[in-house]
Amino acid sequence: MSTSERLIESTRELLWERGYVGTSPKAILERSGAGQGSMYHHFRGKPDLALAAIRRTAEELRATAAGVLDGPGSPYDRIEAYLRRERDVLRGCPVGRLTMDPDVIASDELRAPVDETLDWLRERLAGLVEEAKEEGRFAPELDAEEIAATIVATVQGGYVLARASGSPAAFDAGIRGLLALLRTAR
Amino acid sequence: MSTSERLIESTRELLWERGYVGTSPKAILERSGAGQGSMYHHFRGKPDLALAAIRRTAEELRATAAGVLDGPGSPYDRIEAYLRRERDVLRGCPVGRLTMDPDVIASDELRAPVDETLDWLRERLAGLVEEAKEEGRFAPELDAEEIAATIVATVQGGYVLARASGSPAAFDAGIRGLLALLRTAR
Numbered sequence: 001m002s003t004s005e006r007l008i009e010s011t012r013e014l015l016w017e018r019g020y021v022g023t024s025p026k027a028i029l030e031r032s033g034a035g036q037g038s039m040y041h042h043f044r045g046k047p048d049l050a051l052a053a054i055r056r057t058a059e060e061l062r063a064t065a066a067g068v069l070d071g072p073g074s075p076y077d078r079i080e081a082y083l084r085r086e087r088d089v090l091r092g093c094p095v096g097r098l099t100m101d102p103d104v105i106a107s108d109e110l111r112a113p114v115d116e117t118l119d120w121l122r123e124r125l126a127g128l129v130e131e132a133k134e135e136g137r138f139a140p141e142l143d144a145e146e147i148a149a150t151i152v153a154t155v156q157g158g159y160v161l162a163r164a165s166g167s168p169a170a171f172d173a174g175i176r177g178l179l180a181l182l183r184t185a186r
Numbered sequence: 187m188s189t190s191e192r193l194i195e196s197t198r199e200l201l202w203e204r205g206y207v208g209t210s211p212k213a214i215l216e217r218s219g220a221g222q223g224s225m226y227h228h229f230r231g232k233p234d235l236a237l238a239a240i241r242r243t244a245e246e247l248r249a250t251a252a253g254v255l256d257g258p259g260s261p262y263d264r265i266e267a268y269l270r271r272e273r274d275v276l277r278g279c280p281v282g283r284l285t286m287d288p289d290v291i292a293s294d295e296l297r298a299p300v301d302e303t304l305d306w307l308r309e310r311l312a313g314l315v316e317e318a319k320e321e322g323r324f325a326p327e328l329d330a331e332e333i334a335a336t337i338v339a340t341v342q343g344g345y346v347l348a349r350a351s352g353s354p355a356a357f358d359a360g361i362r363g364l365l366a367l368l369r370t371a372r
Contacts, residue, residue, distance in 0.1 A: 018288050021208035092286060099349035100278060100286040102204050115350045122347075122356075142366055149347060149356055150340055150363030157343030161308075161335060163285035164301045170308075170335055177336030180328055181367040 004042040006032040011053035016094040020050055020101045020110070051110060057094045058117040069124050075131035076138075079151065079182070082125070083175050089168040092159040122148045138185050147182075154178045190228045192218040197239035202280040206236055206287045206296070237296060243280045244303040255310050261317035262324075265337065265368070268311070269361050275354040278345040308334045324371050333368075340364045 001009070010032035014023040025046050029036060043049040068081045095117050104110045125148035132138050138147070154174050161170035187195070196218035200209040211232050215222060229235040254267045281303050290296045311334035318324050324333070340360055347356035 018207065019205070019286065021204065022288060096343075096346045096350075097286045099346045100205065100283045102208060105349055105352075111350070111352070115352070118347060118350045118356075139370055142370070143363065146359045146363030146366060148363070149344075149359035150361075150367065153341075153343030153347055153357075153360035153364075154336055154339045155343065156346040157282075157339030157341065158335075160282045160285045160342040161304060161339055163291055164282075164297065164304045166291075166297070166301070170304075171339075173332045173335035174339035175336075177329065177332030177334070178339075178367075180332060181336065181364075181371050184325055184328070184371045185367050186370075 003032075003034050003038050007034050007039055007042060007049060008052050008056060011049050012057050012094070015050065015053055015057070015098065016091060019097065020104050023050075047107065047110065051113075054095075054098065054104075054110060055113050058113040061093075061095050061117055062120060065121055065124070069128065074137070075128040075135065076182075079125065079128050079132065080179060083151065083155070083179060087171075089159060089162045089171045090166070092163055093156060096156045096159065118152060122152050125151050136186075138182075142185060151178065189218075189220050189224050193220050193225055193228060193235060194238050194242060196220075197235050198243050198280070201236065201239055201243070201284065202277060205283065206290050209236075233293065233296065237299075240281075240284065240290075240296060241299045244299040247279075247281050247303055248306060251307055251310070255314065260323070261314040261321065262368075265311065265314050265318070266365060269337065269341070269365060273357075275345060275348045275357045276352070278349055279342060282342045282345065304338060308338050311337050322372075324368075328371060337364065 007028065011023065011028050014027055014031060025039070028049065029039060039049070043052070065082065068085050069078055071078055071081060073081065095114055098104045098114050104114065122145070126144040129138060129142070129144035129147045133140060133142065133144065158171035158174040161174060162168050164170070193214065197209065197214050200213055200217060211225070214235065215225060225235070229238070251268065254271050255264055257264055257267060259267065281300055284290045284300050290300065308331070312330040315324060315328070315330040315333045319326060319328065319330065344357035344360040347360060348354050350356070
């Protein structure tokens with residue numbers, strides 16, 4: 001792996017574990033094994049390196065989600081597969097957790113990939129909800145964009161419940177509750 | 187306000203704004219106007235002060251939620267009132283946001299009031315869902331604890347969506363979607 005790659009991958013890990021505020025340039029250098037000169041040769045500083053790291057994490061999340069959302073089955077099956085897909089629940093969402101980071105939210109540049117990813121996810125899910133409505137799977141009065149926002153919010157909030165309790169059980173309960181509501185929403 | 191009070195209130199503000207990792211003892215001293223000796227006279231250090239601050243924030247959140255959950259109306263009305271109550275959405279939840287803080291999650295002592303508060307909220311909501319089921323307002327096959335987890339997760343995840351987009355609209359959409367699902371879940 002090139003030094004630039006090692007810097008980006010180490011920053012991605014640290015952002016997921018400790019957030020932006022909790023990630024010092026020193027910690028990035030230690031984890032990547034890169035020297036300070038090398039870091040400033042490849043990147044203008046912590047914000048620049050974090051932006052590259054966040055963009056890559058956002059791309060990976062989209063690719064993983066697309067693998068399920070574009071997968072086999074009816075629109076409803078794919079929504080269910082998205083909700084049931086295996087997750088490293090106690091680590092939280094590497095993209096969503098950044099919204100609790102004051103320095104990410106204060107920077108339009110760092111916030112942009114976070115916003116775009118969650119927005120993309122809501123739009124893809126809204127498309128599937130709309131298709132499921134056309135197939136008669138959901139009541140016509142349901143608003144597809146609202147249901148999509150509820151789906152993404154339940155997943156993101158599920159991480160909060162799991163991390164608070166130190167167990168994935170609360171995440172799973174929230175997802176099962178949403179699936180039960182979606183099943184009755186014909 | 188006593189120095190001890192000023193220290194706790196300043197720590198509460200900083201924890202909400204910047205999290206535990208992002209709050210330095212120096213920032214607490216600056217905001218409270220207290221001296222270092224005074225801080226160490228009242229508290230053993232940042233974890234001890236943070237614990238007092240988190241406990242108080244947790245108590246306030248419970249009191250605010252109880253005001254709606256124990257309020258007038260049917261069990262269903264009170265669930266709806268909880269979901270619709272006014273919130274400072276872009277600031278996020280002062281309790282839930284702490285779950286994204288690695289040093290809070292790593293400490294059983296600091297995590298306890300966060301866990302207890304979200305657990306209490308889920309139990310109170312589960313009780314109302316159970317009552318609403320008995321009144322025939324929800325389908326009998328719905329699991330009250332799962333629906334309660336979905337309700338709390340949607341609120342917590344709604345903050346994530348709002349902060350990502352820089353607007354409360356995504357929070358509101360997620361809540362409206364959940365209310366639509368709850369309305370059809372008879």
